[in-house]
Amino acid sequence: MSARTITEPARQTPVYGEYDVVVLGGGPSGMAAAVSAAKAGRSTLLVERYGFLGGMGTAAGVTNFCGLHANVHGDIRRVVHGVATELLERIDRLGGLNTPHALFGKTVAQAYDTAAYKVAADQLMQSAGVHLFFHALAAGAVMDSQRRVGALLVETKSGRRAILGRTFIDASGDGDLAAWAGASFEKGDGAGSFLYPSTMFRINGIDPQRAGSAWEVIPKLMQQAEAEGRWRFPRKTPIVRPQKSGIEWRVNLTQLANAEGNAIDGTDADELTQAELLGRKQIADVAGFLREVPGFERSYIVDIAPQVGIRETRRVNGLYQLTERDVLDCASFDDTVGVNGWPLELHKKGDVEFRWPKIPESRGFNHLPYRMTVPPGFDNLWVAGRCASMTHEAQSAARVTGACFVMGEAAGAAAHLALQAGVAAEKVDVRQLQARLEAQGAWLGRED
Structure with a gap:
């Protein structure tokens, strides 16, 4: 690629709008974040590069929900609820949801029709009062200070636009907004490779x-x-x-x-x-x-599928980094915001390797701590989904749909509480956050 550059003339970028919560990315984490914030009464904008929602589940043709269930001491049960339940119920009413099917005799996944998913997602956003901005490709960030994101820049058919926000949630999958804001991140396995992508x-x-x-x-x-x-x-x-x-x-x-x-x-x-x-x-x-x-x-x-199915790119460093041992040992955290019940799923050269917690001896799920959604040094920024704070190995498990719903719903609720209390992301009262999530129907995995 050429190293040459050109100098663009200075310009005034029109402001598209100003919102309490700006969410980048319309996959499961972005949808859950937007619904969670909007239902709290916050003006919320969800920005998506395509003309439909669903993330890799629609744009990459995954057509399969993974991680909604866990094998709990031999009993396969649904462990992800909240916003996820609302979406699945809408897909089911449209006739687009399969019954869960067995995988490896250890867990289940649940297939869906992509057209029904798209329609159900539209319905869910509109019913929650989420503002949608489709066909908007994120292109940069403007900082109010070293600790505060002031605006998200996007490119559209109408030209470049700036979206002002009081809080921002990066659910882009690639950690785009966090990277532009200056957050530290890791890529791949440290030896030059990522989880291999697929085209579905x-x-x-x-x-x-x-x-x-x-x-x-x-x-x-x-x-x-x-x-x-x-x-x-x-x-x-x-x-x-x-x-x-x-x-x-x-x-x-x-x-x-x-x-x-x-x-x-x-x-x-x-x-x-x-x-x-x-x-x-x-x-x-x-x-x-x-x-x-x-x-x-x-x-x-x-x-x-309209695009390559990406499994891993940037993983933004947070206040806590979920590890392989956390997944395999079914770790518990005081600041749990939900659970991941999916095993390590490492797409290596030429094959896929699954590594499981001990089944049926273990409870089969690990807590997802709030801290993994909070990049240090930023007052009004969260990351949710596959770009959240995890090691390469742990990300192979918690990148799937179930965990993405969990992280997104927590980030949306946390943004509301941060605004309500006038505090930074890392100072959000975790007990209040947990109570709010449970009131929304989420399951935090604390009973087991």
């Missing part, structure tokens, strides 16, 4: 009776096809499961690397471009193989 796709035309439990036989068919030299796959562990209609299935079997063989960097525009091309190439090959699977002979690609 869906296929149609499956015969559900003949396909049966195809997800159980596909790994063996892959091994056979590779041994015979007919196909090569980007990774070993496939995820091929049915949607609400048995004739449509979702497929997660790509793995995207850069020229050096490392996971692509989702904050690098050139690498993202190459990843999009590579993902579609891999999809064409995988779809060809799947037509050899019984029941899939007449299958065809019905949708390729």
Whole structure:
């Protein structure tokens, strides 16, 4: 990339609006944060680069909620509630929610229809009084002081705009706002690689009776096809499961690397471009193989996700950094704002590695502390979602939907309480925060 620069002329940027709470990113953490703040009576703006909400769940075609449940001493139960429950109920009323399905005999996940998700998310935001600003790509931050964010800069079809706020929640997934504000962060595993991204796709035309439990036989068919030299796959562990209609299935079997063989960097525009091309190439090959699977002979690609599915980029350093041991040892924290019930899910070169807490001996979930959403040195900034304060290994677990809902709802409630008390993010009364979250229907995992 060229190191040349040009000098832009000074300009006056129009102010789009001023809000109590400005949330960047419309994924599960951003949606939960916005609803939590708006329901507290705060004027709240949710800024999203696409024309719909859902984050990786829609834009990257994930079509699967992970981390809503945990295996608690052998009993698989729902552990994430609050705003998440409101959203799932709306998706269900639209006929777009599957019953939870078993994974590895240790937990469950829950598939959904992306169209229903988008509509349900719109309904939820509007019912809570959240202001939405779509097709707005965040481009920078303006600081009122070293400790206070004053404005978020965005680029839109109407031109560059400034959004003023009293508080800001970075739910961008990439920690964009926090990084622009000067917060410290980490990237990847410290050895030059991130969790590998994937490009998701869906296929149609499956015969559900003949396909049966195809997800159980596909790994063996892959091994056979590779041994015979007919196909090569980007990774070993496939995820091929049915949607609400048995004739449509979702497929997660790509793995995207850069020229050096490392996971692509989702904050690098050139690498993202190459990843999009590579993902579609891999999809064409995988779809060809799947037509050899019984029941899939007449299958065809019905949708390729609008963007690469990013699992990890920046992780903003907070007052506490969640660790691998916290996840595997089912750690408890006095400042819990909810729980994570998902195991470590490390997308490594050529495969996916799961590491679980002891099941059924353990309670199967760890607390998520409020401190992991608070970057030190900032009075009015929170981070929520996959860019919150975690190690590389812990992030592989707590980046999934369930934990993102938890962190987002807590950040939105904390922003309200900080404004109410006139205090900085790190001085929010945790007991008040916990009481508010429980009043909103959230479960903090303290009974166990």
